[in-house]
Amino acid sequence: MQTLTPHVHWAQRHAELYLRVELSDAKVGTVCSIRTTAQGHGAKGDNEYEFSLEFLQPVRPEISHKSTQRLVDIKIRKQEERWWDRLTLQERKPLFLAPDFDRWLDESDAEMELQAKEEEKINRISVESRVPYLGLKKGYLFMYNLVQFLGFSWIFVNMTVRLFILGQDSFYDTFHTTADMMYFCQMMAVLEVINPLLGLVKTGFFPSMIQVAGRNVILFVIFGSLEDMQNKPVVFFVFYLWSTIEIFRYPFYMLACMGTDWKLLTWLRYSLWIPLYPLGVLAEAVAVIQSLPIFDETRLFSFPLPAMLGSSLSFSYTLQLYLILMFLGLFINFRHLYKQRRRRYRSRKRKVQ
Numbered sequence: 061m062q063t064l065t066p067h068v069h070w071a072q073r074h075a076e077l078y079l080r081v082e083l084s085d086a087k088v089g090t091v092c093s094i095r096t097t098a099q100g101h102g103a104k105g106d107n108e109y110e111f112s113l114e115f116l117q118p119v120r121p122e123i124s125h126k127s128t129q130r131l132v133d134i135k136i137r138k139q140e141e142r143w144w145d146r147l148t149l150q151e152r153k154p155l156f157l158a159p160d161f162d163r164w165l166d167e168s169d170a171e172m173e174l175q176a177k178e179e180e181k182i183n184r185i186s187v188e189s190r191v192p193y194l195g196l197k198k199g200y201l202f203m204y205n206l207v208q209f210l211g212f213s214w215i216f217v218n219m220t221v222r223l224f225i226l227g228q229d230s231f232y233d234t235f236h237t238t239a240d241m242m243y244f245c246q247m248m249a250v251l252e253v254i255n256p257l258l259g260l261v262k263t264g265f266f267p268s269m270i271q272v273a274g275r276n277v278i279l280f281v282i283f284g285s286l287e288d289m290q291n292k293p294v295v296f297f298v299f300y301l302w303s304t305i306e307i308f309r310y311p312f313y314m315l316a317c318m319g320t321d322w323k324l325l326t327w328l329r330y331s332l333w334i335p336l337y338p339l340g341v342l343a344e345a346v347a348v349i350q351s352l353p354i355f356d357e358t359r360l361f362s363f364p365l366p367a368m369l370g371s372s373l374s375f376s377y378t379l380q381l382y383l384i385l386m387f388l389g390l391f392i393n394f395r396h397l398y399k400q401r402r403r404r405y406r407s408r409k410r411k412v413q
């Protein structure tokens with residue numbers, strides 16, 4: 061086998077030199093500051109390849125190199141951090157050497173890159189110096205999401221097991237078996253309205269408020285205060301739809317607190333609402349409609365009126381107004397969740413590119 065010279069591309073930064081050697085499937089032999097030997101597939105097929113360079117200035121002895129299927133990447137640290145006018149001591153560039161335009165930067169661009177790196181380092185240090193606060197915030201959010209996840213998982217598993225064992229009969233006592241846990245979770249969920257106000261999460265205040273207030277009206281006013289509503293099958297559908305999304309949403313937030321995410325979980329968090337949200341609003345609307353005659357009959361929460369206007373105004377009128385608000389709320393939150401989904405997947409795509 062004859063020894064040939066491969067094509068070499070080079071670029072520099074203030075502190076480093078980059079050499080890209082055009083050899084596929086190369087087995088690199090020696091790499092020292094001026095001479096490199098390798099065996100691989102180059103412009104002239106399988107051969108021993110070798111090149112040597114006498115650098116313009118001294119370089120450090122430790123040299124790192126990485127072979128990929130298509131090339132060998134060599135990184136060399138300069139002895140002194142300064143810009144070189146050219147790579148080699150001799151003024152005439154060797155024939156096998158060319159600039160690496162993929163990495164090429166001129167001196168001012170390289171300086172800007174260096175500056176950006178410095179700034180990033182300073183930012184990281186300043187964030188790290190705020191760690192006690194960050195740690196506290198993340199710890200609080202993590203615990204909050206964990207508790208909600210456990211609560212909703214308990215509800216979901218309990219309802220699923222009962223559905224398998226009792227079939228449709230389980231529809232009628234959902235409230236009595238799960239309401240305490242649902243009360244607990246939904247009372248805790250008020251924190252989801254407070255968190256954005258305190259700047260702890262990036263969520264908008266209104267979407268959270270609509271979500272939490274909307275559910276709490278159904279839970280505390282419709283189901284909680286009317287015993288006649290508590291054994292209706294609609295409770296099952298409302299609770300099941302709520303807990304189905306939450307067993308994915310809260311673990312997603314838990315992972316976000318740890319700065320990580322799982323593709324499938326993220327997809328479920330940003331996709332499941334598409335069928336679940338309209339179904340949830342529909343189930344909630346059915347609950348409200350079913351409660352109207354009960355409020356009319358019991359006069360619960362009715363508004364006292366002057367004698368000439370009749371005795372009282374039934375709460376069912378307020379609920380009819382609320383029905384309209386519900387569909388307005390559905391529209392606002394559906395739009396919000398759609399935007400969140402688009403933002404998430406658009407920024408993902410950009411990161412991948």
Ligand SMILES: CCCCCCCCCCCCC[C@@H](O)CC(=O)SCCNC(=O)CCNC(=O)[C@H](O)C(C)(C)COP(=O)(O)OP(=O)(O)OC[C@H]1O[C@@H](n2cnc3c(N)ncnc32)[C@H](O)[C@@H]1OP(=O)(O)O
Pocket residue numbers: 201202204205261262263264267268269270271273274275277301302305309313314316317332333336337339340341344385386387388389390393396397400
């Ligand atoms: C008496 C007055 C009443 C007025 C109300 C009248 C209208 C009522 C209408 C009500 C209709 C409600 C119907 C509803 O109850 C039906 C159902 O729920 S059915 C089941 C399906 N439901 C859903 O899928 C909705 C689930 N809920 C949500 O998704 C949220 O609650 C919502 C606020 C709607 C949207 O969430 P968010 O804005 O937070 O979106 P993100 O998840 O993308 O979060 C944004 C960023 O903030 C970070 N974040 C948020 N929360 C946390 C947390 N707890 N811990 C850690 N991090 C959190 C998140 O990671 C995002 O950060 P980044 O952008 O960096 O990724």
